[in-house]
Amino acid sequence: MINFQYSRATDVADAILLLAAHPGAKLIAGGTNLIDLMKENVEQPSRLIDISRLPLRKIEETADGGLRIGALVPNSDLAYHPLVEQRYPLLASAILAGASAQLRNMASVGGNLMQRTRCAYFYDTATPCNKQTPGSGCSAIDGRNRNHAILGTSASCIATNPSDMSVALAALGALVHIAGPSGERAMALTDFHRLPGDTPHIDTDLGTGEIITAIELPPRGFAHNYSYLKIRDRLSYAFALVSVAAALELEGDTISEARVALGGVAHKPWRSLEAETALRGQAATTDRFSRAADLLLRGATASSHNRFKIELARRAIVRTLTQAASATPQSQAHKKIA
Amino acid sequence: MNAYVGTATSRVDGRAKVTGAAKYAGEFAADGLAHGFVVAATIPRGRIARLDTSETLKVKGVLDVLTHAHRPPLADKDEAWKDEVAPEEGSPFRPLYDDSIKFNGQPIALVVAEDWETAKFAATLVRVDYQEEQSFATDLEAERSKGAEVKQLHKPRGDAARALAGASVRHEADYFVPTEHHNPMELFATTTVWDGNGRLTVYDKTQGVQNVHKFLCSVFGKKPDDIRVLSPYVGGAFGSGLRPQYQVVLATLAALALERSVRVGLTRQQMYGLGHRPATIERVGLGAKPDGTLDAVTHEATAVTSRYEDFSRNDTGWAEQLYKSPNSRFSHKLVRLDVSTPCDMRAPGAASGVCALECAMDELAVALKLDPIELRLKSYSDRDQSEDLPYTSKQLRECYARGAEAFGWSRRNPAPRSMRDGKELVGWGMATGVWEALQMPVAARIVLTANGHAEVSCAASDIGTGTYTIVAQVAADALGLPIENISVRLADSTLPQAPVEGGSWMAASSAHAVLGAAEDIRQDLARLASTMPASPLGGVDAADVILVDGTISKNGDKGRAVSIADAMRYGKLERLEKQKLNQFAEDKSHARNTHSAVFAEVKVDEQLGVIRVTRVVSAVAAGRILNTKTGRSQIMGGVVWGIGMALHEETVMDHRFGRIMNPNIAEYHIPVNADIHDIDVIFVEERDDRINRLGVKGLGEIGIVGVPAAIANAVYHATGKRIRRFPITLDKLLD
């Protein structure tokens, strides 16, 4: 780990000023990802701007009946908040599928959105990686890529975004609130993370001088028909091979609204509006779910070790939609896939 | 009298451990303690062309950077570097010795600073240029043909090749076990305390303080009195601490260089540069007669070793302990690769070899349409095949019976994919486990004080297995004292002799050392008591006297007793001290083994391939169980590890870089709570009057052996898919 300077931001404006004054500085919230990367010398910030005491810890209802979640709300507080449990159980479930209880206690909402890929080469300064050192090459493309992306990859990078929370947020149509030198703005979460293209070192559309202040959930919570299913190499405490967030509204047996987002398969949470459109107005049947899976996975390509993820994703989508339709969501506490 | 031996006695060190009072190697304080951080090589093979430490040395707080070109002298003969458990063949690794790079992750410099963070930061400023050797290799499968035969413990019998070729039913296949790392919870660390005048007290994470002591003395040319090694508590080691690891050399080297106390701790990542279970290809061939009895067994293991040492263990001979077969042939080949030397890891050899053998037996049972237990019973051997010797005891038949009963094996439908539970396919599999019942010379000292307390001491380590507790139990019973009155000191090189703690030999060996010393105490006390005026023990033969409830009494007649305190007062003894080296009588007329039968239930999501091990029954025959509580824990730990070996564990290498890509416990998977369901441990009664006085065999390794195979066999039964490449991850079931 290299030496760094440290400042504690007093409010959001101060954080923005500090960011502007110190190129090479990084914000630190829970530290669960950033410190790990600093220990590996992958991240080498010249200064840490500690935002953990900023007043961004509230969960409030918005005027239109949605929810505004401060960027520093710990992941566990969010998952166990009564309004989230009741109205957005998909989000609660996705958070509880991630990491461990200890990590969720430390991890913040903003940090979770900004967490970096778990690609092993990215974590190792001794191996080439375009995300770490642009232009050095991608070691994963011809290397150990069993858990790499199958959608939206590029010739420069095939890494995945590891967040579970973001997958649920993508399905729920969340907004990201951002503050920066030129004021405040908001953007859809689905636009927040980028595909790698030829700039894989840039994960998101957050500007270097900007800070995430909140997440906003629209009123629609899909509290009845939802499920978050995470398939991984052990039953807990592992990153997803594939995860699926499914949210449905049903009228009788007919799907009136559908959202499906995938995790572990791309550089960002993966949605397909086409797949969702294809579900709307249709009966909630396995055939329809399979069709949606085909649409979601259209264009999926495999690398040397991850071909299985395409078929696994297909089956996981069908299973998750089935769970959602039957109002029997996947439990994150049972030692079992329902 | 057995008030404690054989009972579920709680760990005597449990409280110290959970309250944090127990101190580990990296926790000992010393005045002026400096901290060393290791700089590790990032190439697998080559030379250090240039090592520039100038920027590092400029950092405030940095005291020195030790390198091969800048360090105190180290021994230059291989013999000096050969510790008690070093492989016979080869030249042990010498940290910071010269400019050669032998494996990725090798230490090439030690930055020593006033504090750990400074050392860690300054280490990033060390500049290294390598002269890389392009022709390196780390991939066993690619290099398999280079395997060179090592000497076999088991001679061939009959003509196995011919018998296998001509067998009416035959099974032959390769099984692959990947590289695995121990990952003990406690990180490797050494605190070397500079006591002045070149004398050192070394707190080390090790399984053998006397091994480390001897090693350090020879490596640094020190006299035995100059160095003392302690390791009072060890947070798991599983074999990784059998050989002195490089951090103990570095901490000691730095202490000598700076003439002050130095601690060197390794990071989790750096620990992947230590030893490992070698990746192994196990080729097993089984031939059976039409009636299902075995006619041929062949087993060839091809395992990784380093380029500088030949590490090999007995992977292949285990069939000789388990099954009658007139023809057998075993061979073990080593492929030298650019990796660090492998080392022992729980049940070395057997964990991998028996896994393959027992998967193969399952495949043969399927081919013969026989129940897997029936197949095993048809060739059940009451004699060690290789040496043609009977066993001191072997209750394996009973293990099969008790295990099957508890598991409900008779309700198994043999057809694959025939049992299900909702979306999950259910599979039941079983396998046999076997390990050796070894015992070694160990000495113990007992100091009995007139107030009825005893201190028992021995250099043996307790690596979490429960040695402290067993020693206290045996001493309490032998001395007739409550266990609270016994204090135990272990793992100090100045204490009575003990070998490294490994091989499952320490329970039996240390227990008998304690018995031996206690026996001398008893004789002295009996003599003393019988000479007391009007002694109730007058005329009683010393052999007829026992120690019980704080008294010296006639066996079977509590009325004739003298209190230990009275006898010692009479003899004007404040303390009575006895030390005894216990040597087990050599007995070449019998084979000694522990056995188990393992039964596993798996549930596999038919669509998604997710595997759950919902039940394991492990029926173990291992002689007398000294402590049913720590013993059960030991077996449960073995089962959990076996689940990991079956489903999770794999050190992933990128062979293009010769580099381990998952050197952390987020990505190197072991089971977590969610992966563990019911584990039922059955200790099958096994009386063994021949093996040793207490009839004890040891439990350290047997718990893992057989578990991976039972699970793999259950996965086959559930899915109809035979996965011969471990770990069995869900992608292998989806194809």
Ligand SMILES: Cc1cc2nc3c(=O)[nH]c(=O)nc-3n(C[C@H](O)[C@H](O)[C@H](O)COP(=O)(O)OP(=O)(O)OC[C@H]3O[C@@H](n4cnc5c(N)ncnc54)[C@H](O)[C@@H]3O)c2cc1C
């Ligand atoms: C062993 C392990 C297992 C894990 N498993 C999972 C898992 O299964 N699923 C999962 O989803 N996650 C998992 N995680 C990741 C975990 O969720 C993230 O580390 C955590 O969410 C990051 O939050 P933080 O507050 O600690 O971020 P930090 O580490 O403090 O910061 C991470 C990044 O976010 C930036 N940042 C933080 N806050 C803001 C803000 N308000 N505005 C702009 N930038 C900001 C920081 O500058 C930094 O670059 C795991 C982590 C570990 C260590």
Ligand code: SF4
């Ligand atoms: S996949 Fe992306 S993160 Fe991984 S090595 Fe390639 S460029 Fe780096």
